[in-house]
Amino acid sequence: PGVPASDFVRDTVRRDNEQGTYGGRVQTRFPPEPNGYLHIGHAKAITVDFGVAEDFGGICNLRFDDTNPETEEDEFVRSILADVAWLGYTPNEVVYASDYFEQLYHWAEHLIKHGLAYVDEQDTEAISVQRGGYGNPGIESPFRDTPVQENLAKFHGMRAGKYADGAMVLRAKIDMQHENMQLRDPIMYRIRRGHHHRTGDAWCIYPTYDWAHGQSDAIERVTHSLCTLEFDSHRPLYDWFLEHLPLPAEKPKQVEFARLELTHTVTSKRRLATLVNEGLVDGWDDPRLPTLSGLRRRGYPASAITDFCRYVGVTRTNSRPSIELLESFVRKQLNATAQRRMAVIRPLRVVLTNWPTEADGTPVVEYFDVVNNPEDEADGVRQVPFTGELYIEQEDFAEVPPPKYFRLSPGREVRLRGAYFITATDVVKDADGRVVEVHCTYDPQTRGGNASDGRKVKSTMHWVSAAHAVDATAVLYDRLFSAEVPGAETGEPLDDLNPASREVLAGCKVEAALADTAPGQVVQFERIGYFAHDPRTPMLFHRTVGLKDEWAA
Ligand code: ATP
Ligand code: MG
Ligand code: MG
Known part of the structure; x- marks a missing residue:
């Protein structure tokens, strides 16, 4: 040493x-x-x-x-x-x-x-x-x-x-x-x-x-x-x-x-036991808990936790560092190690009306090389299939774009990451008037995601080929306790329990490569965050942490 x-x-x-x-x-x-x-x-x-x-x-x-x-x-x-x-x-x-x-x-x-x-x-x-x-x-x-x-x-x-x-x-x-x-x-x-x-x-x-x-x-x-x-x-x-x-x-x-405590959570076994025993969370390894088994299931790397503890240091003054600080250690570690994948967590169907078909009438399938991790060349590239029907995120389309919205909207051209430029032409709505499908044209001259005439687009979006997509469930997490110091006001931490600490999104459409993710492995869903594959349930992914500190002021 x-x-x-x-x-x-x-x-x-x-x-x-x-x-x-x-x-x-x-x-x-x-x-x-x-x-x-x-x-x-x-x-x-x-x-x-x-x-x-x-x-x-x-x-x-x-x-x-x-x-x-x-x-x-x-x-x-x-x-x-x-x-x-x-x-x-x-x-x-x-x-x-x-x-x-x-x-x-x-x-x-x-x-x-x-x-x-x-x-x-x-x-x-x-x-x-x-x-x-x-x-x-x-x-x-x-x-x-x-x-x-x-x-x-x-x-x-x-x-x-x-x-x-x-x-x-x-x-x-x-x-x-x-x-x-x-x-x-x-x-x-x-x-x-x-x-x-x-x-x-x-x-x-x-x-x-x-x-x-x-x-x-x-x-x-x-x-x-x-x-x-x-x-x-x-x-x-x-x-x-x-x-x-x-x-x-x-x-x-x-x-x-000094003890270590964290904002927005409790670090007392007695209080954690109450949450578990009263069914307020799903067991000791619920990804919302600050238990080591919960953090592990959530996708926190062990080294991020030990680095954080060393950073906080040994003192004789009790402290309550912010949970954002811990998350920054997690993000730093995962940015270096997690492979990137495309996953659409709230899917909206996109149909390319000018996409070509083969002689037998089936749509052409193209493959694009996509880099697995820009931070680590050794992780190489993978081939991702692209066809005339795709999924994009619902929030990446607006029929009536608000100010400063540069993603897809009628008449607007955007880039599908690593693939083509597309322009929205039309929408299909359900009986309630919700957009369920967007019709677009693609520009064959933009293969690989760049226009030969050098024209620019303001946004790049992730996508998944509809014919090749695999179904998955993503779970998004918010703070378990809404107050920085749970119970600071009433003395009872449970009074500050956040009723919306978990959002389960079934019906996600993700790249087929995600089916090969090992139990417990953490990947980055591009533009959405880091997600950990559940150790027990295949195709269940827990959001470890977002890509940026969404809680920063
Ligand atoms: P709790 O009060 O949460 O039940 P505890 O102190 O009774 O925790 P133990 O299992 O007895 O839990 O703790 C084992 C060791 O871990 C002890 O040396 C204890 O001081 C230390 N420890 C427990 N909680 C913390 C904490 N929040 N920060 C730093 N050290 C802790
Ligand atoms: Mg003890
Ligand atoms: Mg104790």
Whole structure:
């Protein structure tokens, strides 16, 4: 690796290396809870956790923080593994906090034996009330001074299943008057008879995040435990547990950085789960969601996401970059890599009245070489068929052109990209007066799209030969939430859900070459945008992003 970028996380690591704090070792972890799919915010954490390790020649584990049996599932584990791999990172090891349940249990016994933890038989509500608040004194639990042997017996009983769910908890005995609420005798274990996705029914007590996290870091020998800013106030507790356990002197260090949020969307697993579970979107990989599986299905290249995360950088100030900024990374990447195709998403039939026929009466078919990607010569050219009946976009014809409209209209000549100049002569309307067909003449002297006499036209339009077109469905997307900060006004993001975030256009007419598009492949529909072929449904295309920033002021 070259010289690592400079930011406060990397500066901390560099300083520790210089001082020999960890003997030059650098080890991080990415610790998702498998209770949902990863989102763009997690991508940021992944680029920081894996990126820092990589920059300093260290290692990074993927650790499933699976301490809540009710909400965690194998499906989420599998999706997280797939998403991390998709972003291009390979964990040193894949590990589970649940692998450490036995060790955590023994360490809890250790704290009890040293008078540093006790069983509290009050309910969690009473405990929370007694904890007080900032500036308010805490009230000590009546169970705080239970003798060690009694605590041990009760704790063993908790594990053995002697007590009902919620009957008691284990708490660390720290300081009920501490100005940091986290240190007012935090809960370490709860009784829960949920079925755990890995340990099954082996346990009926489960450690809290605070009790599991730092200890898992210590077991794995993590040096820098990178997490988001909201854990700032947990750091003294993180350190307290590590200090009071029989551990080597070299202890992991928690370093917090800012969360990533984006405009017009939500990056909270809980909120995303609501959208999925209430059927407001079609599953975790709905292309409107900021989940990595949704963005992938939408056609976002992994490298556009990681480039974006690196650009945003690691800071200690929470930020909400615009979704347009992310889209600009996507567009830049796709412009370089996506092959161009012609696709008509709202078709209007065009008949060339002077198109020649063969001796047997069938229309002549000509083929034009069309460049696949002007940004990459290696992508070569393809042959596109052209005949006397074509489709163009409805919006590329106006019977009565508004001011500054230079596309097709009666008497107006335009270019069909790479083919011929055509002039509209007549229209056919349906019973409601809508134009359903446009009659045109073509100029045989303009083959290839240029007039031999040098005359110019003001517009060039894409087209598809009617006889050769393939049917497709295109899905266009708008912002999932209309407000920049969903819920800013009412506190409820769902109030800002955009009811028109998706437009499904069935009956698109596209170039036959699009039938060969691989599942998941992204192509550019000329003049319309980048589209991703759905991974499961053939000929279903999701608009990844438009060609230009349509939301720019
Ligand atoms: P959520 O609050 O959305 O449920 P979480 O923080 O509980 O997210 P975890 O699965 O526990 O989700 O997160 C794994 C790691 O990813 C943690 O280190 C967490 O700090 C980090 N992370 C989660 N959300 C973001 C975000 N929006 N920006 C940056 N890092 C994040
Ligand atoms: Mg969490
Ligand atoms: Mg959370």
